Amino acid sequence: MAITTCVFDAYGTLFDVAAAARQAAAEPDQDALRDKWPELANHWRLKQLQYTWLRAVADAHADFWDVTQDGLDWALEATGLQGDPALRQRLLDLYWELQAYPEVPAMLKALKDGGMQTAILSNGSPPMLEGAVRSAGIGGVLDDILSVESVGVFKPHARVYDLVCDRFGCERSNVLFVSSNGWDAAGASGYGFVTAWVNRAGEPMDRLPWTPAHVLSDLTLIPELAGV
Structure with a gap:
């Protein structure tokens, strides 16, 4: 048909789901992110997806924004960037403007x-x-x-x-x-x-x-x- x-x-x-991390890394005062943004972006996306699958099979649905934040928090910790609340907020803000x-x-x-x-x-x-x-x-x-x-x-x-x-x-x-x-x-x-x-x-x-x-x-x- x-x-x-x-x-x-x-x-x-x-x-482009990597755009938030890439753009943040290009901004002033983001030296810590500059070399780590590809790793961060990859971790963030993978955990975001994994959490949707786990929630689906566990019948534990949540808003995708909550899942996105959970994935970012894991990615920030995995890359050693979890101690910067301003960076976290900037990445989340940019995700609304991909x-x-x-x-x-x-x-x-x-x-x-x-x-x-x-x-x-x-x-x-x-x-x-x-x-x-x-x-x-x-x-x-x-x-x-x-x-x-x-x-x-x-x-x-x-x-x-x-x-x-x-x-x-x-x-x-x-x-x-x-x-x-x-x-x-x-x-x-x-x-x-x-x-x-x-x-x-x-x-x-x-x-x-x-x-x-x-x-x-x-x-x-x-x-x-x-x-x-």
Whole structure:
């Protein structure tokens, strides 16, 4: 069936999750962070994801902002930077203003010009996602922002993916789902979406029962995959 709806994960897919640490490290008086920001960013993202999985299987859901702060606290301690409350607050503030990847605005515009329905489907809470979309200036090329908060469980639970067809009235096979997380793309494949894994880092394929239909290095070819 033809693709009618393109849905994107947010963090790491449309928005650069390393941008907060990278930007903070470039600011004055951040000597301690300057050499450690890549390590900090990697720890922060990994713990953020791990905590969503653990909370999902333990039926202990929390707002993604709480999970994001918990992940940062672990990362700060792991890198020896936990003694600077001002740095912690600056990193959290910057997370609300994450930069979009360079190809994102033109890619989304091409989808909308081609008649596609477009949306975000994210673990992020609505205020976090609205802040990122506003900061990136892409609200005009998105039809909706869907958050797991409406179902109370994190991805890759099927109830999260249900939100897409419930919102757009489409079949699963009409959806192109795009994520930078291999496990997310795999889970969406098992659910029945057509999927694209944006593998910017050149990582190995996750060993899961399902695999993405497409593997890309960035988002440039998404309009072509969608058929516009």
